[in-house]
Amino acid sequence: MNSSIIRYILGYIIKLEGIFLLLPCIVALIYKESELSTYLFMSGVCLILGSLSTLKKAKNPVFYLKEGCVATVLSWVILSFFGAIPFVLTGEIPSFTDAMFETVSGFTTTGASILTDVEALSHTSLFWRSFTHWIGGMGVLVFLLAIIPLSGGSNMNLMRAESPGPSVGKLVPKVRYTARILYLIYFVLTIMQLVSLLFAKMPLFDAICISIGTAGTGGFGILNSSIASYSVAAQWITTIFMLIFAINFNAYYLIIFGQAKKAFKMEEVRAFLIMVFVAIILIYFDIHDMYGTSEEALRQTSFQIASLVSSTGFATTDFNAWPGFSKTILVVLMLVGACAGSTGGGIKVSRFVIIGKSIIKELHSYIHPKSVKQITMDEKEVEPGVIRSVSVYMITFMMIFVISILIIALEEKDLVTNFTAVVATMNNIGPGLAMVGPTQNFSHFTDLSKWVFIFDMLAGRLELFPLLIMFHPAIWKDTFIKPIKRKLKYRS
Numbered sequence: 204m205n206s207s208i209i210r211y212i213l214g215y216i217i218k219l220e221g222i223f224l225l226l227p228c229i230v231a232l233i234y235k236e237s238e239l240s241t242y243l244f245m246s247g248v249c250l251i252l253g254s255l256s257t258l259k260k261a262k263n264p265v266f267y268l269k270e271g272c273v274a275t276v277l278s279w280v281i282l283s284f285f286g287a288i289p290f291v292l293t294g295e296i297p298s299f300t301d302a303m304f305e306t307v308s309g310f311t312t313t314g315a316s317i318l319t320d321v322e323a324l325s326h327t328s329l330f331w332r333s334f335t336h337w338i339g340g341m342g343v344l345v346f347l348l349a350i351i352p353l354s355g356g357s358n359m360n361l362m363r364a365e366s367p368g369p370s371v372g373k374l375v376p377k378v379r380y381t382a383r384i385l386y387l388i389y390f391v392l393t394i395m396q397l398v399s400l401l402f403a404k405m406p407l408f409d410a411i412c413i414s415i416g417t418a419g420t421g422g423f424g425i426l427n428s429s430i431a432s433y434s435v436a437a438q439w440i441t442t443i444f445m446l447i448f449a450i451n452f453n454a455y456y457l458i459i460f461g462q463a464k465k466a467f468k469m470e471e472v473r474a475f476l477i478m479v480f481v482a483i484i485l486i487y488f489d490i491h492d493m494y495g496t497s498e499e500a501l502r503q504t505s506f507q508i509a510s511l512v513s514s515t516g517f518a519t520t521d522f523n524a525w526p527g528f529s530k531t532i533l534v535v536l537m538l539v540g541a542c543a544g545s546t547g548g549g550i551k552v553s554r555f556v557i558i559g560k561s562i563i564k565e566l567h568s569y570i571h572p573k574s575v576k577q578i579t580m581d582e583k584e585v586e587p588g589v590i591r592s593v594s595v596y597m598i599t600f601m602m603i604f605v606i607s608i609l610i611i612a613l614e615e616k617d618l619v620t621n622f623t624a625v626v627a628t629m630n631n632i633g634p635g636l637a638m639v640g641p642t643q644n645f646s647h648f649t650d651l652s653k654w655v656f657i658f659d660m661l662a663g664r665l666e667l668f669p670l671l672i673m674f675h676p677a678i679w680k681d682t683f684i685k686p687i688k689r690k691l692k693y694r695s
Contacts, residue, residue, distance in 0.1 A: 207259075208270060208274070209270055209273055209274045209277065210256055211256070211257060211260065212274045212278065213256060213274065213277055213278060213281060214252075214253050214254075214255070214256025214257035215253065215257055216253070216278045216281060216282060217249050217252050217253035217256065217281060217285065218249065218250055218253030218254060218257065219253075220249045220253075220281075220282055220285055220286065221245075221246045221247070221248075221249030221250035221251075221253055222246075222250070223334070223338060224242050224243075224245050224246035224249060224289070224331075225242075225243075225246050226330070226331075226334060227242045227289075227327045227328070227330050227331040227334070228242045228243050228246065228327075230326055230327050230330045231325075231326075231327040233326075234325070234326045234327070236325045236326060236327050238289070238293050238295075238325050238327040238328060239327070241289050241292045241293050242289050242327060242331070244292075245285065245288055245289050245292075248285075249285055269672065269678065271669075272668070272669040272672045272673075273672070273673065273678060275665060275669050276661075276665065276669050276670050276672075276673050279310060279311075279339075279661060279664070279665065280661070282310055282338075283303060283306045283307045283310055284303070286306040286309070286310065286331075286335060287299065287302040287303045287305070287306040287307075288302070289328070289331065290302040290305065290306070290328065293325070293328065295323075295324055295325065295328050296317075296318070300650045300653050300654065301317045301646070301653070303657060304317055304645065304653045304656065304657055305317055305318070305332065306335060307657045307660050307661060308423075308633075308660060309332055309333075309335030309336055309339065309421065309423060310335045310336075310338060310339035310664075311339055311631050311660040311661060311663065311664035312336050312339050312340050312419045312420050312421040312422075312514065312546065312548065312631050312664070313421070313422075313514075313516070313548070313627070313628060313631040313632065313633055313660045313663075313664075314336070314416075314421045314422025314423050314515065314516035314517075314631075314632070314633030314634075315516070315627060315628055315632075315633050315634070315639075315644075315645050315656065315660070316423065316633075316644050316645065317644055317645050317646040317653070318644060318646070319644060319646055320427065321423075321424060321425060321426065321427055322425070322426060322427055326408065329412060329425045330408075330411070330412060332423050333411075333412040333413075333415050333416045333421070333423050333425065334415055335421070336415055336416045336418070336419030336420075336421025336422075336423060337393070337415035337416075337418055337419045337421075338419070339419055339421070339664070340389070340418055340419025340420060340421065340448075340546035341385060341386060341389045341419075341546060345382045345385060345386065384456060385452055388452055388455050388456065388459075389418060389452075389546070392418060392444070392447060392448065392455075393414050393415060393418040394414075395444075396413075396414045396417055396418065396440065396441075396444040397410050397411060397414040399440045399444075400413060400414060400437055400440055400441075403433075403434055403436040403437040403440055404434060404436075404437075405433055405434070405437050408425075409425060409426075409433075412425045413425075413430070413433075413437075413441065413517075414444075416515070416517070417441055417444050417445055417448060417515060417517075418444075418448055418546065419448075419546055420445065420448050420449065420513045420514050420515045420516075420541070420545075420546045420547045420548065420631075421515065421516070421633075422510070422514075422515045422516025422517050422633040422634075424517060424518075429517050429518045429519065429641070430506070430517045430518065430519050431518065431519045431520065435502065438502060438506055438519055439502065439505075441506070441517060442502075442505050442506045442509045442510075443509075445509040445510055445513045445515045445517070446479065446509045446512075446513060448513060448515075448541075448545060448546050448547065449475070449509075449512060449513035449514075449541035449542060449545050449546075449547040450472055450475065450541075450542050450545055451469065451471055451472060451542040451543060451544040451545055452544050452545060453466075453469070453544050454466040454467075454469055454472050468581070469581055470556055470580055470581055471542050471543065471552050471553045471556060471580075472542060474552050474555075474556050475512075475541070475542050475552045478512070478536075478539065478552070479508060479509070479512060482508050482512070482532055482536060483501075483504055483505055483508055485528075485529075485532060486504045486507075486508065486525075486529045486532055486533075487500060487501055487504045489525070489526055489528050489529045490503070490504065490525050490526065490529055493524075493525070502519075503519060503520045506518075506519045506520075507519070507520065507522045507533065508533070508536060511533050511536050511537050511632060512536040512537075512539070512540065512541060512547075512549070513540075513541050513545075513547045514537075514540055514541060514547045514548030514549055514630060514631045514632045514633070515547075515633070516627075516632055516633020516634055518634060518641035518642075520641075521640065521641055521642050522640075522641060523636050523637065523640035523641060523642070530636060534623065534626060534636070537549065537623075537626050537627065537630055537632050537635075538550055538626060538630060539551075539552060539555055540552070540630055548630045548631030548632060548663060548664070549630045549631075549632075550596075550597070550600065550630065553580070554593050554596065554597070556580065557578065557580065557585060557589070557590060557593050558593060558597070560578045560579075560580075560585075561578060561590060561593075561594075564576050564578055578590060596666070596667060596668075599667050599668070599671070600629070600667060603629070603659070603662060603667065604625060604626075604629060607625045607629070607655055607658075607659055608621050608622060608625050610651070610652070610655050611624060611625060611648075611652050611655060613651075613652075614648065614649060614652060616638060617637055617638070619636050619637040620635070620636070620637040620638040620639055622635075623635030623636040623637065623639060624638075624639045624645070624648075624656070625656075625659060627639060628656045628659040628660050628663065629659040629660075629662065629663040630663055631660060631663045631664055658670075
C-alpha cells in the first residue's frame, strides 16, 4: 500500500477545503455577520494542516485502485469533518452528530436535514451548506485531478473510485483533461441556471444557493418552504435544470462537439427521458383533481418527479399527501435515480438497462439454448466484468439496505418512515415519506440512526465498494499498521 501518496492527496484535499471556506467568509463580510471569525479560523486551520501534509512529496507517485478507494473515502470523511466544525463553533448546530449529518448530507448531495428552522441560520452558514452540494456534485477528487498534476496512468483509479455508475470512461485520452471538461460543463450549466433565476426575479443570494444546490442535485433550501415560495417561472426553471443535471454529462460533451444525434441515441439518456415522461403522465392524471388548474397540477407533478429522480430533493408541495399510487411511483423513481456520469444519485438508469437486457438474454437462452446472444449498449458490447459488477452491486445494495432498516427499526417508527428514510439516504435523495416527508426532517432520530444514515449517504455517493473496502482487515494492515511498525523499527 502506497500510504505516502494517500497522505499527499489528503493534504491537497484539506488545502482545497481551506480555500473553499474562504467563500462563506466573503458572504459574512457582505452581510456583516459574526460567523466570519469562525469560518476564517477554520480556513486557516485547513490551509496550515494541508500545507504541512504536502510539504513532503510522495515517495512513489503511482497508485492503484485500492489506494484510490482509500484516498477517496478518507477525503470525503475529512471534508465532512472539517466542514461540520463551523456549524458547531458558531452554535447554529451545537450537536457534532447533527452537524456531521448535515455536512455529509451536503457533500454527498443528499439534502436530508436535521434543521427544523432553516431560516434561523446566518447567510454565511446557509451559503456554506449549499456550497457543499456544488463541491460534492461532480466530486472533489475530480476537481483535484483538474487542477493538480498526479501520476498520469494512476489518475483513472481516483476517478473510478469517486465517479457514479457501473463503468467510468474518459472523454479524452488524458484523465486530467476529462476532469477539466466535466467541470467546465458543470460550471457553465450552473451559471446558466443562475442567470435564468435572476431573470425570474429571484433575489441574487437565493439564486446562487438554489443554482449550486440544483447543480449538485443536493436540495438544501434556504427557506422553510424549500422552493414553494418562489415564482412559477423559478419553479419551472429549477425543474428543467434538475433534469439537465440528471443526464449523463457525456451527452453534453457530444453535443458541444457537434455530435448531437449520437448524444440523443445514448440508450441510458433515452431510457431516462422515457421514464420521466411516463411518470409525469401517470402521476398527473392521478393528482390533477387536487390542484386548482391543469398548469399547477402539471407543474407540481413535473417538479416533484424531477426533484426525486435527479436526487435533488427540493419540494414545492407536500407529496406525502398524494394518493398511494403516485407515492409508489415516486419511491420507484428514488430507487432508479439519475443517469451514470451525472451529478444525480440513485442506483442509476444504466444499471437497470443492463439488468433488463440480462433478463432478456437469460429468457432467450431458455428458448434457444445453443444461441449466443451478447448484451450491447450504445452499439458496443457490454463487457462480462461490467455485467458481473452490476449484479454484485445490486446484491450488496440490498444487503446494506436491509441491515440499515433493521437498525433503524429499533426506534419503533412506522415501516414507511424507516423504508423511505433509508431509500432517501442511500440514494442521496433527501426527503422520503411519512415522518421524513418534504414537510418533515431527520431531527427526531437517535444519534445511532443518524450515524447509520451518515454511513448510507457516504456509501450511496461512493458507489458502496470504496467505502466497504475500508472495513477489510488487509486495508488497515497495509495502510496503517505496517507503516507504523516500519517507523518504530527504524527508530529502534
